[in-house]
Amino acid sequence: MVGVEEANLLLDVTATGRPALRIEAAGRSLLLIRQGDDPVIIARVEDDHYGADYVRTGHYRSPVAPLRAAHTAGAAAGGDTAWWARWAHHFRSELARSRYGPLHAGRWLISSHVPRLRSGLWRWEVLGADRGYLDWVGDWPVLPLRTLSAADDGRVKAYRKRIHDGSLPPVLLWWVSGLVGYVVVDGHDRLAASLAEGRDPPMLALTLVDPEATAASERALVDRYLASEARMRRYPGTAAALTILGQRLGTDLWEATRAEARTRAWPLPGGTPAWTRLAARHAPDLAAV
Known part of the structure; x- marks a missing residue:
């Protein structure tokens, strides 16, 4: 991993x-x-709101075209911010032109900053089973949208080799607030390879952000900066401190652009009866709860 x-x-x-x-x-x-007309994940939130039961239907198709060896080798050079930026631009381009992706009107962020999974305070749990339980009390759930391939699958084996030379492309996640976790948009085989090797994969997260919350945070940060600057200028010898204050403002303003919005959910056509019919087709016991 880079x-x-x-x-x-x-x-x-x-x-x-x-x-x-x-x-x-x-x-x-x-x-x-x-995805389109096909259900990919069917979930029911538990009455205690501590988690959700889910079933994966097997109908998912990645909105990102399969990676070619030449592209992977070309983007592998670096291992620094430029490496991440190249992959972020790649995924942005793929999602923008895909007929199968999640982008809708709004502001989105693709970032290598995935604080929930890299904070050091919590771990993440990949829910590999086609049926299971999203536990919102323990580790952060990462839910693949299709079944993970076996460790000896050909593509997985090829990616396992890339782990050792640091050229494994990132896994693209999507933060879904309604599930209180991440789903895997692209990179299921890369995730399977990382799990087989006992390594954390490189990850990029797709998140819907809130421009209104960003604007409010920016106004508050600038007001606080101006007040601090005015106080500091009353005293001699504060030039260095003012420089640091300005640098901190720049960092804080960028952090404000990450203000998460709740993931948008559309009303299910047909409401509860439609959900029950779909669940009965794929998981009768889930529908009967």
Whole structure:
């Protein structure tokens, strides 16, 4: 795995309507991740709101085209911020032109800054089973949208070799607030290779951000900076401190651009009966709860 150097890429999306890959909800506890007309994940939030039962249907298709060896080798050079930036731009381009992705109107961030998974305080748990439980009390859940390939699968074996030379491309995650966790948008075989090797994969996270919260934070930060600057200028010998204060403002303003928005969910056409029919088809016991 390459060293974690930050790369952050904002993109403003103006397209209207529902994206192909989207969250749909019926009531307060019934969720669906759908791609086109196909259900990908069917989930029911537990009454205690400590987690959710889910089933994976096997209908997921990555919105990112399969990586070619030449592209992977070309983007592998570096291992620094530029390396992350090249991959962030690659995923942005792929998602922007894909007919299967999650982008809808709003501001999005693709970032190598994945604080929940790299804070050192919590670990992350990959939910590899096609049916299981999203536990919101323990580690941060990472939910693949398709079944992970076996450790001896050909593509997984090829990626396992790339882990050792530091050229494994990142796994693209998407923060879904309704599931209180990440789902894997692209890189399922790369994730499987990392798990087989007992290593953390390089990760980029796709997040919807909140421009209004960003603007409010920016105003508060600038007001605080101006007040501190005015106080400091009353005294001699504060030039160095003022420089540090300005640098901190720049860092804080960039952090403000990461203000997360809640993941948008669309009403499930047909409501609860439609969810129940889908669940009955893929997980009868889940529908019967």
